[in-house]
Structures are given as structure tokens and as C-alpha cells.
Amino acid sequence: MRIHNTLSMEKDEVPLERIRNLKREFRMFVCGPTVQDNIHVGHAKTYFAFDVLARWLLKRGVKVYFLINITDVDDKIFDRAKRDNIPYMEIADKFYNEFLEDLDALNIQTVSKFARVSSYVEESVELVLEMLDKAKAYYVNQSVYFDTSKADHYGKLSHQSDFDLRMKIIDAAPGKRNSVDFLLWRYLGDGREGVWKTKLGPGRPGWHIEDSGIALKEFGGPYDLHGGATELIFPHHESELAQDEAVSGKIPFVSIWMHTGLLLMKGEKMSKSLGNVVTIREALNKFSADALRFYFMKRHYRDSFDYDQNQVNSCTEEVDKLKLAGAIVPRPTRRTTQSGAPKSAVLSKLQNDFEAAMDDDLNTPRALKLLMNLANDIQRNKSEPAYLEEASSVFWDFVDTLGFELL
Secondary structure, X not given: OEXXXXXXXXXXXXXXXXXXXXXXXXXXXXOOOEOOOOOEHHHHHHHHHHHHHHHHHHXXXXXXXXXXXXXXXXXXXXXXXXXXXXXXXXXXXXXHHHHHHHHHHOOOOOOOEEEEHHHOXXXXXXXXXXXXXXXXXXXXXXXXXXXXXXXXXXXXXXXXOHHHHHOOOOXXXXXXXXXXXXXXXXXXXXXXXXXXXXXXXXXXXXXXXXXXXXXHHHHOOOEXXXXXXXXXHHHHHXXXXXXXXXXXXXXXXXXXXXEEOOEEEOOEEOOOOOOOOOEHHHHHOOOOHHHHHXXXXXXXXOOOEEOOHHHHHHHHHHHHHHHHHHHHOOOOOOOOXXXXXXXXXXXXXXXXXXXXXXXXXXXXXXXXXXXXXXXXXXXXXXXXXHHHHHHHHXXXXXXXXXXXXXX
């Protein structure tokens, strides 16, 4: 199996056999939302992709530890809490719970753990102290910044040269050594919400160190895959990579960096800040979760494209075809992780082609086309019980891998 790695810019091999032989889990960390509002269909695009990745790994006989972090310590949450005049954690709790409801409604069931940043502040502090001790970080007015000149080429994930980086500014503050040195710990005075009293003084962690604190606590060291949308490559994932390697001394710390393309609205990124979002809840008032999933599976996860409600609506008709096929070949009562090869040459080739598509950087457009071909064949052969018996297992394997419910 190969996955496109943003770091190498190639499709890198996933060592499935070695992972199985070691009887360990495939460790994957996917960046979750900042819980100051409901998530939108752009988020769904990303979470569908990693849900399908987890499903396929499980089908391939690999155990999966799928972690999503929840950013519940962020200025956006504090600003909203101040505006609404309610405690900030009340905002965070509300939208965290609604995020879980949205994922459940989308049939995203493969996540092993949701890790809330507020529960890992101590881990973040320990990492910052370690970087200070190793002279990888420094103080500016009691806040702490990472010294990017001490990284193993800061910019290697986003493929930017030193010249490119000189044109960038991250976390502007007088006294920084380099323009792209980023915040690790923000010093704040007492007497306000969201301030932790720590060895670094009162304050709260920076955005990037939060995720490293979670990853190192949960995985204990280097792990297999870190993912999110392409907008996170720089500076967020670039900074995570730099601090993980600076603390651990292990390069690479993450084997594969996997990024999904953006969902656009009239050519612009769908985002809360631009006010051009369609929330999951709004979308599910019009379309089924299966129709949304079908819509996104028709395009490769690395593609960026405009959200088109007419196309989602047309996917409803395709899902109906799957439901008709599913009615002809009811789900087998006994399921296995991996199906045996069908006796039918046609079904065997279909299964091999599906596996090849999924192994090739999750080529869901190809896999979905094969599933629809099978659904059409089931319709044509609905009076052939021997064929239908074998087709049933293959059909439902495809359906489950792509995450359709077909209720």
C-alpha cells in the first residue's frame, strides 16, 4: 500500500506486513477542529478521507490507533465566550459534543480517541522546558519561542527555502531571533480565563506545541502518519515536525504526512472566517450522509474543488442504486476482516482491481466506479443465485470499506 507523503512528495510504501508481524497498531494523528462553532462540509471532506484510510487498514488486517485532537484552548473560543458572556469551557464543551454528534451522523466510526488540548497542558509545558534545556527555544518577555535555526531545516515539509521563509512572519513579536520562530508558551497575567499556573509561569500553550504534547503522550515516540487539510502544512505541521524532531532527536519523527485538498466556495477556501461555510447540520437537512460521502469519494482526497449542491443531489440517485443492489444481496450474517477470493473470475478480478485502487493512495474514484459496476451486475444477474451468493460478500466488503450505511 502506498500513500502520498507531503514530506517526500512521493507515494511512500506503508509497511503493512511489518506492522502486522510486530502486532502493533498503525498510529495516525489527524488534526481536529477548534471547537468554537459547528464543523462544516469542508471538515467532512477531510474526516471522510481518514475514516476510509482507517477502514482500509483494518480490512488489510492492521490494527489502527486513530487519534483526533480537539483544540479547546484557543483565542477564538475565548473571544466568543467574552462576546456571549459565558464561560469559555461552556462554549468548548457544547461544540465538542456537537462535533461528536456530527461525526456519528456521517458514519465516521473509526476514531479510537478524541484528545482535548486542555487535558494535555502539563505535557506541553514539559516539552517546552525540554526545548529550553536543549537551547532549542528561548524567552521573549516571559513567553517562549522555538528557534527555527536549530531545526533540521525548518521548511522541509512545505518545501520552502531559507529565502522563501525570510518573506514569512509567524507570531510577530519584538525580540524574536528569526521571523518564523513560533510561539511555544504565551505568558499571561493571572485573573483571566484559560490561564494555567505552571513552571513556565501563568499562561497557555501555543497552537503547535499542543499537538506535540498530545502525540508524545499518546504514542510515546515516533508514529506512522499525521494528517489534515493542506492549509495546515505551513506553519502548523511544519512547526509540529520541527519541535517533535528537536525534542526527540529522531528524524523522521512521523513516517508519512498526508494532506487532503481544500473544499472551496466560488474558488475561495470554505472557512468560518470568510463566512462561506455550509455546516454538516445544514447539509444533512438536504442530503443523506451516504450522498455526501459518495460526493467526496468521487474525487481523490488530494483534489481541491468547489462544493456543488447539485452534484451532491445527483449522488443521491447513485446511492439509491447501491441500496437496490443491497436489497438483492442482503448483508451476510457472518463477516470477516478479509474475504476469501471469489470463485467467479469476474468477481475475483473486480476484487483485485478494488484492492489495487485502494492500495494506490486511496484511489476512491476508481474504487467507487468498481462498486457501481458491481451494483449494476447484481441488477443484471438477480435471477442467478450462485452468482448473488458470491457477489454479496464482495459487494458488502466494498460498501463497508468506503463507509456507506445504505439504510
